[in-house]
Amino acid sequence: MPVLKNIKAIGHRSVDAVWRLGYATRFFLMTLVYSGASFRRFSLTVREMFFTGVMSLIIILVAGTFVGMVLGLQGYETLKRYGSESALGSLVALSLVRELGPVLAALLFASRAGSAMTAEIGLMKATEQIDAMEIMAVNPIARVVAPRFWAGVISMPLLAALFSALGVFGGYVVGVVLIGVDEGSFWSQMQAAVDFQHDIMNGVLKSVVFGVAVTAISLFEGYDAPPTAEGVSGATTRTVVESSLAILILDFILTAFMFRGS
Amino acid sequence: MERTTLDLWVGAFVVAGIAALVILAMKVGNLSTYNVSDTYQLDAYFTNVGGLKPKASIKSAGVLVGRVTGISLDTNRYEAKVTMSIDQRYQFPKDTFASILTSGLLGEQYIGLSPGGDDKMLKNGDELKHTQSAMVLENMIGRFLYDKAAAGSNSK
Numbered sequence: 001m002p003v004l005k006n007i008k009a010i011g012h013r014s015v016d017a018v019w020r021l022g023y024a025t026r027f028f029l030m031t032l033v034y035s036g037a038s039f040r041r042f043s044l045t046v047r048e049m050f051f052t053g054v055m056s057l058i059i060i061l062v063a064g065t066f067v068g069m070v071l072g073l074q075g076y077e078t079l080k081r082y083g084s085e086s087a088l089g090s091l092v093a094l095s096l097v098r099e100l101g102p103v104l105a106a107l108l109f110a111s112r113a114g115s116a117m118t119a120e121i122g123l124m125k126a127t128e129q130i131d132a133m134e135i136m137a138v139n140p141i142a143r144v145v146a147p148r149f150w151a152g153v154i155s156m157p158l159l160a161a162l163f164s165a166l167g168v169f170g171g172y173v174v175g176v177v178l179i180g181v182d183e184g185s186f187w188s189q190m191q192a193a194v195d196f197q198h199d200i201m202n203g204v205l206k207s208v209v210f211g212v213a214v215t216a217i218s219l220f221e222g223y224d225a226p227p228t229a230e231g232v233s234g235a236t237t238r239t240v241v242e243s244s245l246a247i248l249i250l251d252f253i254l255t256a257f258m259f260r261g262s
Numbered sequence: 263m264e265r266t267t268l269d270l271w272v273g274a275f276v277v278a279g280i281a282a283l284v285i286l287a288m289k290v291g292n293l294s295t296y297n298v299s300d301t302y303q304l305d306a307y308f309t310n311v312g313g314l315k316p317k318a319s320i321k322s323a324g325v326l327v328g329r330v331t332g333i334s335l336d337t338n339r340y341e342a343k344v345t346m347s348i349d350q351r352y353q354f355p356k357d358t359f360a361s362i363l364t365s366g367l368l369g370e371q372y373i374g375l376s377p378g379g380d381d382k383m384l385k386n387g388d389e390l391k392h393t394q395s396a397m398v399l400e401n402m403i404g405r406f407l408y409d410k411a412a413a414g415s416n417s418k
Contacts, residue, residue, distance in 0.1 A: 043269075050268045054275045093290045158279025165282035168290055187289070195317070196291040204283070 024220045027141075031149050031219070034142035044147040045154075052113040052148070052215075053155030057162070059108055064163035067100055068092060068170025075171075076179055086185035090193030092171030097194060097203045098259065101164030103251050106210035109152075109159060110243035114218035117148055118239040121222030122232035130223075145223065149215050156211025157204050164203065202258045209250060214243045300350040301328065302386040306360045306373075307341040312396025314362055314371045320346050322375040327352045330373065346373065355380035361394035371396060 038045045075091045121144065124130050133140045168190075175181045194200065218239045225235035311333060320328040328348035336343045348354070357378030364371050384390070 046269060046272050049272045049275070054271045057275060057278075097286065097290065155275075158276060158282070161279055161282040161286060165285050165290075168286075190290055191292050194291045196287055200283075200286050200291050 020224070023224070024216075027220050027223060028216050030141050031146050031216070034139055035146040035150060037139075037142040038147040038150045044143075045150050048148045048151035049155055052109075052117070052151050053159065056109055056112045056155070056159060059112055060105055060159045060163050061166050063104065063108055064101070064166035065170040067104060067163075068096065068167030068172075069174045071095060071100075071167065072171035072174030072179075076175055076181065085181050087189055088171070088175045088181050089186035089188075089190035092175070093168055093190045093194050094199065096164045096167040096171075097199050099251070099255070101167060102160045102203050102206040102210060103247060105160040105163040106156065106207065106214055106247045107244055109156060109211075110214045110218070110247065111240050113152065113155075114214050114239050114243050115236045117152075117215070117218040118222035118225070118236045119232060121145070121148075121219060122225035122227075122235050125223065125225060126227035126229075126232060128227075145219050149219060152215030152218075153208065153211045156214070157207040160203065160207035160210075202254075206251065206254050206258075209254060210247050213246045213250060217243045217246060301347040302350055303331070304346045304348055304384060304386075304388055304390060306344050306346065306390040306393050307336065307339060308344060308362060308393050308395045309341055310395040310398060311342040311344060312362055312371055312398060314344065314373070314396065318370065318372050320348065320373045320375060322352065322354070322377065327375065344373070353383045356382045356384060356388075357392060358384065358390055359392040359394070360390045362396035364397070 071092045072088065075088050076085060079085050079087055079091065121130075124144065130140045130144070133143060172186065176183045176186050221235040221239045221242070225231045314330065314333060316330055316333060318330045319326050320330065328346055330344055331347050332343075332345040334343050334345075335341075354375060355378045357380040359376045359378060361374050361376070362371055363374045378392075
């Protein structure tokens with residue numbers, strides 16, 4: 001009976017998905033409960049910030065500059081049709097601060113640092129380092145998982161701010177230096193359009209949410225990976241796919257709450 | 263616990279991130295122009311506010327003197343009530359005239375204040391009695407067409 005078999009398989013998968021979700025939730029709560037050590041021994045967190053934050057700097061800075069330059073170029077071409085090239089500054093700054101900065105920085109962070117975190121923890125598990133810690137009465141969540149989590153959550157808004165700042169610089173280089181949009185109106189229109197609380201702080205809030213989502217997904221996938229070479233590689237792929245989807249979906253929800261009706 | 267080169271890198275990263283935030287706030291955002299001086303509140307009633315939004319600027323002779331803090335519909339009069347906060351440094355006479363203007367052809371709407379000649383000054387919570395509503399483009403075109411039609415029928 002192939003039909004019955006299929007139905008059975010669907011049911012099995014659904015139960016498995018719910019089971020996994022529950023395990024992930026418990027894992028996330030355990031991370032929060034055992035995060036005391038990552039602040040008491042802050043050097044653990046600082047070490048992880050080096051690997052997640054500092055090592056992602058180059059890709060974030062280069063990507064931010066080029067995204068800003070593209071925005072400047074495309075924005076200029078479109079605004080030129082309406083004779084409002086002077087609004088280029090506000091276009092570049094608003095798109096970066098509200099959306100592109102947090103979202104693209106988080107996507108790059110997920111593929112640069114998130115995948116590395118998953119692979120590292122997955123391999124630690126495969127080589128039984130996690131089990132060894134438990135035998136030595138060291139809590140692996142407090143020692144391995146929580147510092148990485150907080151390092152990611154702290155790094156993410158800083159990376160997003162750097163991305164936006166470099167993006168504005170890139171837009172300035174293309175718009176003002178290369179094309180020749182008036183410098184005064186570029187900055188003054190930008191300052192008139194961008195509100196500190198409404199735009200910049202909401203962008204920072206977004207990047208904190210993305211930081212929590214990306215690091216939680218990466219750490220869980222690593223911790224839950226089957227202890228084989230195949231399992232670790234599958235978990236790494238799942239990290240990138242799931243975090244990217246989570247970022248984009250969360251971004252829609254957050255935008256709907258933050259910027260509606262304004 | 264010793265200091266390591268790793269700490270230096272992380273420290274530089276944190277400093278750069280915070281610096282980027284400060285640059286965003288000061289150079290890109292409007293934090294540097296935030297009004298920290300004292301303000302006083304004024305109300306004005308308009309029959310139509312058009313596209314006026316909260317935080318729109320209030321100008322007198324082209325100089326920024328305050329911001330719109332709230333717009334609501336007064337159901338006693340069925341008129342829009344606009345609350346404004348004006349910089350304490352600028353005092354206006356009682357018969358000041360408030361009108362909703364547009365900067366440029368398609369620009370943002372703002373409130374322009376033209377001072378009258380009264381000796382008494384407006385105080386906190388006072389109401390501006392003389393107002394002029396926003397120009398609605400559809401009404402203007404309608405009136406223009408109507409005038410044209412009237413002129414055409416008169417000349418016959």
